[in-house]
Amino acid sequence: MENFVAVDMGASTGRLMLGKLDWSDNRLTLEEVYRFRTEGTRLFGGLYWDVLRFYDEIREGLRRCAQSYEAKIASLGVDSWGVDYAPLNARDELVSNPRHYRDPRTEGIMEEVFKLVPKEEIFSYTGIQFMRINTIFQLYAMSKTPVASITDKILMMADFFNYLLSRKPVSEMTLASTTQIYDVFKHDWCWPLIEKLGYNPAWFQRVVPPGTVLGGLTDQLKSELGLRETLVISPPCHDTAAAVAAAPAGDKKFLFISSGTWSLMGAELGEPLVNEDVLRVGFANEVGVENSIRFLKNITGFWILQECVRHWKSKGVNVVYEDLVREALDYPAFKYFINPDDPLFINPEDMPEAIQNFCKRIGQKPPSKRGEMVRCIFESLALRHKEVYEELKGLLECPLEEVYIIGGGSQNEVFCQYIADALNLPVYAGPAEATAIGNILTQACAIHGKVSLSTIRRIIRSSFKPKRYRPENTSEWEEAFKRYRELL
Numbered sequence: 044m045e046n047f048v049a050v051d052m053g054a055s056t057g058r059l060m061l062g063k064l065d066w067s068d069n070r071l072t073l074e075e076v077y078r079f080r081t082e083g084t085r086l087f088g089g090l091y092w093d094v095l096r097f098y099d100e101i102r103e104g105l106r107r108c109a110q111s112y113e114a115k116i117a118s119l120g121v122d123s124w125g126v127d128y129a130p131l132n133a134r135d136e137l138v139s140n141p142r143h144y145r146d147p148r149t150e151g152i153m154e155e156v157f158k159l160v161p162k163e164e165i166f167s168y169t170g171i172q173f174m175r176i177n178t179i180f181q182l183y184a185m186s187k188t189p190v191a192s193i194t195d196k197i198l199m200m201a202d203f204f205n206y207l208l209s210r211k212p213v214s215e216m217t218l219a220s221t222t223q224i225y226d227v228f229k230h231d232w233c234w235p236l237i238e239k240l241g242y243n244p245a246w247f248q249r250v251v252p253p254g255t256v257l258g259g260l261t262d263q264l265k266s267e268l269g270l271r272e273t274l275v276i277s278p279p280c281h282d283t284a285a286a287v288a289a290a291p292a293g294d295k296k297f298l299f300i301s302s303g304t305w306s307l308m309g310a311e312l313g314e315p316l317v318n319e320d321v322l323r324v325g326f327a328n329e330v331g332v333e334n335s336i337r338f339l340k341n342i343t344g345f346w347i348l349q350e351c352v353r354h355w356k357s358k359g360v361n362v363v364y365e366d367l368v369r370e371a372l373d374y375p376a377f378k379y380f381i382n383p384d385d386p387l388f389i390n391p392e393d394m395p396e397a398i399q400n401f402c403k404r405i406g407q408k409p410p411s412k413r414g415e416m417v418r419c420i421f422e423s424l425a426l427r428h429k430e431v432y433e434e435l436k437g438l439l440e441c442p443l444e445e446v447y448i449i450g451g452g453s454q455n456e457v458f459c460q461y462i463a464d465a466l467n468l469p470v471y472a473g474p475a476e477a478t479a480i481g482n483i484l485t486q487a488c489a490i491h492g493k494v495s496l497s498t499i500r501r502i503i504r505s506s507f508k509p510k511r512y513r514p515e516n517t518s519e520w521e522e523a524f525k526r527y528r529e530l531l
Contacts, residue, residue: 045064045066045487048105048483049122049486052122053282055081056081059075060476068505070505071503076111077100102268105270118256118274122285128181128199152180152183169224170227177221177222179224182240186240191243194243195246197247199219200218212248213251214232216252217281218284221329254489278483282301285479286301287301292447298443298446300428309327313335324340324434326340333494344383344452352364354395372414377422377519381398381419384427388401425464454475464519469513
């Protein structure tokens with residue numbers, strides 16, 4: 044039996060998960076040790092990450108791990124969302140609090156970058172879909188400020204926290220691939236792009252594969268926590284890479300949906316798929332474990348529901364998730380549609396009002412009841428996933444036979460059934476903690492030799508049983524999809 048800790052940093056919560064791996068029967072058990080909030084902080088019109096508070100929260104979680112478990116913790120590693128970074132000066136001090144990907148500073152920046160480097164050229168190197176939140180555009184926004192001149196290095200978010208734990212500054216491959224400054228063919232930073240955009244080459248640290256052992260904890264943390272033999276390992280640092288590695292798939296060609304604040308939907312490929320059609324449709328080639336390619340598209344996920352809940356709570360309304368689902372199912376199906384990826388939903392002050400405004404804009408009577416809005420969100424999310432699925436089928440030569448929904452959204456039974464219905468494919472939901480599982484099992488493989496997707500998935504299949512959803516009411520969903528496409 045060995046113990047591992049995954050520090051899983053999400054865009055709304057962070058958790059420290061303890062994984063106990065019994066190598067005798069390849070069985071992993073998980074326990075959540077500590078959880079904390081990670082929302083952005085609004086200040087003077089900007090949106091920031093309070094990373095020093097997050098570091099203190101990580102230390103507290105590690106302290107609880109050390110106090111509660113006498114058995115040695117073999118290793119730990121941090122994963123996070125992509126695209127955001129921490130700027131550091133020559134003394135390794137934060138130059139400023141890292142900006143949140145929803146910060147407004149990137150408005151209009153894409154067009155400025157395209158004047159320097161055509162989007163077709165950027166895509167030919169990186170194979171990444173164009174979104175204004177991407178690191179390439181965040182850095183260009185930063186380059187227009189005094190912060191750039193005093194920045195000595197940048198570290199992506201999980202890399203930054205792994206650095207605070209180990210003092211080893213590296214750029215883990217799966218996380219680097221989300222930046223749109225990474226050459227997906229050469230598996231290194233895209234130096235021609237860096238030169239053309241005028242970025243300081245010293246900003247970009249050595250790229251390492253998932254499963255790289257960084258060494259022990261810093262002397263300060265060893266003394267403080269007593270974890271003197273624990274290693275820090277760079278796992279698949281991008282949370283989606285870790286989650287997809289934990290899909291309990293077998294030999295069939297599968298579609299994955301990593302579902303949470305964002306929904307990452309796509310297929311696993313052996314090599315990048317970069318051509319004009321992929322650029323036109325807007326898919327990305329992100330790197331996964333063992334140099335696999337997560338050929339995917341970002342879809343706005345449960346962010347819209349989360350923001351509705353936040354707004355209702357701010358008005359003093361008691362919100363219970365089970366009540367929201369029950370209320371939603373009390374209303375008629377397919378009455379309201381939204382496009383979850385419309386810019387209107389990026390970061391509004393009042394999400395319910397944004398939903399109503401969108402409906403008015405496309406000629407729909409807006410929903411007024413809370414349950415109507417929740418049903419609209421669930422159905423529109425499923426229909427948007429079907430839209431992306433149809434695009435994906437047009438790009439791939441091989442059919443996809445089943446769907447794996449992993450992450451927090453796999454616990455939403457209504458959403459999982461809607462996806463099975465809309466896509467007319469069997470859906471396997473779970474594990475919900477896929478990101479932490481992929482993180483932990485990559486660490487375990489790294490300590491014992493080679494990082495292997497087949498080994499990771501074999502352990503997952505013997506440890507966690509997904510829930511199956513069979514397609515129902517597919518004709519109704521086909522009709523709804525036609526109406527959805529006509530309206531939007």
